Amino acid sequence: MSGILDDFKDAFAKRNNGLVQLIWLNVAVYVLTLLLFVTFTVVFKGGELYYKMLSYVNLSPDLSILVFRPWTIFTNVFIHSINPIMHIFPNMLILYWFGSILQEYLGSQRLISVYIWGALISALLAIAVYNLVPFYINRIPETTIIGSSGSVMAVAFATATLVPDHTVYLFLIGPVRIKYIAFFMFILSLAGSIGANAAGGVIHIGGALSGYLCINQLKAGRDWSVPIEAIVNFWNNLFKKRSQAKIRVAYRQKEASYSSSTTGHSGFPDEEEVDEILDKISRSGYESLTKEEKQKLFKASQK
Numbered sequence: 001m002s003g004i005l006d007d008f009k010d011a012f013a014k015r016n017n018g019l020v021q022l023i024w025l026n027v028a029v030y031v032l033t034l035l036l037f038v039t040f041t042v043v044f045k046g047g048e049l050y051y052k053m054l055s056y057v058n059l060s061p062d063l064s065i066l067v068f069r070p071w072t073i074f075t076n077v078f079i080h081s082i083n084p085i086m087h088i089f090p091n092m093l094i095l096y097w098f099g100s101i102l103q104e105y106l107g108s109q110r111l112i113s114v115y116i117w118g119a120l121i122s123a124l125l126a127i128a129v130y131n132l133v134p135f136y137i138n139r140i141p142e143t144t145i146i147g148s149s150g151s152v153m154a155v156a157f158a159t160a161t162l163v164p165d166h167t168v169y170l171f172l173i174g175p176v177r178i179k180y181i182a183f184f185m186f187i188l189s190l191a192g193s194i195g196a197n198a199a200g201g202v203i204h205i206g207g208a209l210s211g212y213l214c215i216n217q218l219k220a221g222r223d224w225s226v227p228i229e230a231i232v233n234f235w236n237n238l239f240k241k242r243s244q245a246k247i248r249v250a251y252r253q254k255e256a257s258y259s260s261s262t263t264g265h266s267g268f269p270d271e272e273e274v275d276e277i278l279d280k281i282s283r284s285g286y287e288s289l290t291k292e293e294k295q296k297l298f299k300a301s302q303k
Helices: 002-013 018-043 048-054 072-078 085-106 108-132 149-162 178-192 198-219 225-237 242-263 271-284 291-301
Strands: 167-170 174-177
Touching (some): 018 108, 085 108, 085 149, 085 291, 108 198, 178 198
């Protein structure tokens, strides 16, 4: 058990490790809620107390409840159903697949930013829909929203918006461009928005919208990750020693110097660099590019 705790601490001590940190948080909260559920069920011979406690972190679209529990807009995204475990498993799998690609292009901080914006926008959309659309209004008393689906959809659609033609290989299917995977996920969510899990469908749509907006705003020069990054840095610093902070500052200065020397004073690669990258793509394909070359190509697209 101590080894697992050490791994958890190490995950938050490393830089540019946002994807692993998000997965660790979701899994840790799931294990904690599982232990609480089992304990309350055995000791108190029923799970009523457990569900009462959980109501303070789950999201309810009922405004009379939400006004006294505004934090649930964010806390619900780390809570998953205990049974079945298939509630958390596909979410973490999709987060890992798409998050790995997004983190490679935009870095750890922007990945976390997309995840948090997904939680916020999908929750606000669900609240609005359940209080304004007649079809959903009658379902408010029976609706409780939990899970990271909105944030995961945000990451998936941010990735598909950023690199729509990025190809992955699916078992028994073969190579598929991620824009088609994202589109299929959206169609399933749209169909589910009027089904038994209507809230889940609405949350998915909100997450897809937020991921699309995050990338389009970034391309337009408006980086939504700036306020989120300030908050996340404060959180991460709680897991680091002062000596580590000094190392981090020195590293960032070195990284900034390298960036300015390779991309010019404007922060963007020059035309000659872009032409060389494009020639490499024509010769060897997009997958032959290094991480730095991919980032330069993305920066060039923002000019």
